[in-house]
Amino acid sequence: MIQVQGLTKDYGARRAIEDINFHADKGEVVGFLGPNGAGKTTTMRILTGYMPATAGTARVAGYDxxxxxxxxxxRVGYLPESVPLYNDMTVLDYLLxxxxxxxxxxxxxxxxxxxxQVQLVDRAETLIQNLxxxxxxxxxxxxxxxxxPEVLILDEPTIGLxxxxxxxxxxxxxxxxKERTVLLSTHILAEAQQMCNRVLIINNGRIVVEDTPANLEAALTSGGRLTLRVKAKAKSLLPVLKDIKGVTGVELGADNELVVTTKAGSxxxxxxxxxxVAQNCDLLELRQAGMSLEDIFLQLTASEGGEE
Amino acid sequence: MRNVWILARKEYNSYFNSPVAYAMAAALLFAIGVLFAGDVLWAGLYPEFVPSLDRMIQIAVAMMIFILPALTMRLIADESRQGTIELLLTAPVNDAAVVVGKWLGAVLFTLTVLATTLIYPVMLNGMVQPGLDRGLLFTGYLALTLFTMVFTALGVAISALFDNLVATFIATIAAFVMLWYFIGLPASLSSGLLADVSRYMSFIRYFESMIGGAVELTGLVYYLSATAFFLIFATVVLQSRRWRA
Incomplete structure (x- = not known):
């Protein structure tokens, strides 16, 4: 239903998106995740025909x-990010x-x-400026x-609710x-996890990752993470823990908490x-920590940012 | 064509929700009303004075040079400022229909206001013997209609250039004054090719012919061509917004 190939958009000398490729099928909700200025809105605006791309092709519902x-x-229903509406019209007049x-x-x-559907029947005759x-x-x-519409493109649909x-x-x-194709952008990662069949993480104008929320989480947590908390002297444990075979990293957190990353399967x-115990520290907690989509998102966008 | 009418209807209705539009209409009617009352009083004092229609039409035009920019400035500039242009440009409507629809809505609103001024000629008709020349009445209002069409089209084009309403308003007034008062100036100051071009391009010259009862085909074609030119220009500007967006 949505086919995007090599989509690139330049604003003057600045490249907003570069070589974006993805597809979305009928009956699929695809989430577009990314920090501000990553290129989500630009991509959506190109897909709705609001602005042309500099290079690449995009087809929606079979049309270029x-x-x-x-x-x-x-064939597209579009909710822009800023929700522009005619303030001098009533809700019903605007919809008509x-x-x-x-x-x-x-x-x-x-x-x-x-x-x-949006539970605004009682506001049909209200002026939009009063909402x-x-x-x-x-x-x-x-x-x-x-x-x-066959395709819904929603830029931050739940913001302000x-x-x-x-x-x-x-x-x-x-x-x-379930019946149509939905492409939505969001900052709320839990939202993408709950609603989307697939997630596209975009950063600095490029798609960093494309997968299902579950696969993404599984792939990136295969190394495993442990959280441990001691009563005091957490900092003194850093070199000791780093020397343990199978540990790939140790970070000091707040309240004498340490986050230990380990090799897969160890x-x-x-x-x-x-x-x-050998360091005479009182161990209060030691648990396997899962990696949330939020952690994955931050990890991916941070590493991408670091490369630039 | 269907979309043009939908957009024109929306614009037309939205003027009736706008205090600015009411204020502009009231100012126009008031000025013409005062002139009319003055003429009637003057005619009462001096029987040889005959109130005429052309003075009323000239006052109407002079006022519209300043009133029309207030009506046209919001047409596209305000949509850009409020972001609603994104709704229009992502709806299944082509850019030319957006421009023509907005232009038509503004023209119809202005003509509605102008139609209310017909009350004065109708009253005048009962006061003078043997009544007003209906031909002059027709050509006078035809001139006003053509003026409204051209200058509203120019207003839409300038509105497409800006996002800021104040900038749009000032630029529109400047363009109106240039086009109305100055384009024909070289014709009266010099002779030769420049004067000839200036005379042919003078909107005021054809306008004065029309309110004097002479409708020239050249004038009609010129007004209609200028309207089409400004509408095409506005469409091109709107299209270029997509590239500049």
């Missing part, structure tokens, strides 16, 4: 985004106007249906869903993603425990 932009725009532009035949029925940030976000989402609304919107996107816990 540059050559057949109008066809692409007919957008429905007209998208040639929705039963526009009143569709407007009512999407308002129900809260969360409500504006939901109006933007309603607009993106209005013409039942309260926890209950976030849960509802995530459930809604997940539901929509069992070093008994040796660590003995070494701590």
């Amino acid at each position: 985004v540059m050559e057949e932009s109008l066809e692409v725009r007919r 106007f957008m429905a007209d532009l998208h040639e929705v035949t039963e526009r009143y029925e569709r407007a009512e249906a999407v308002l129900e 809260s940030k969360g409500m504006r976000q939901r109006v933007g989402l309603a607009q993106a869903l209005l013409h039942e 309260d926890p209950a609304q976030i849960r509802e919107v995530r459930a809604l996107i997940k539901e929509i993603g 069992e070093v816990r008994p040796e660590i425990a003995r070494a701590v």
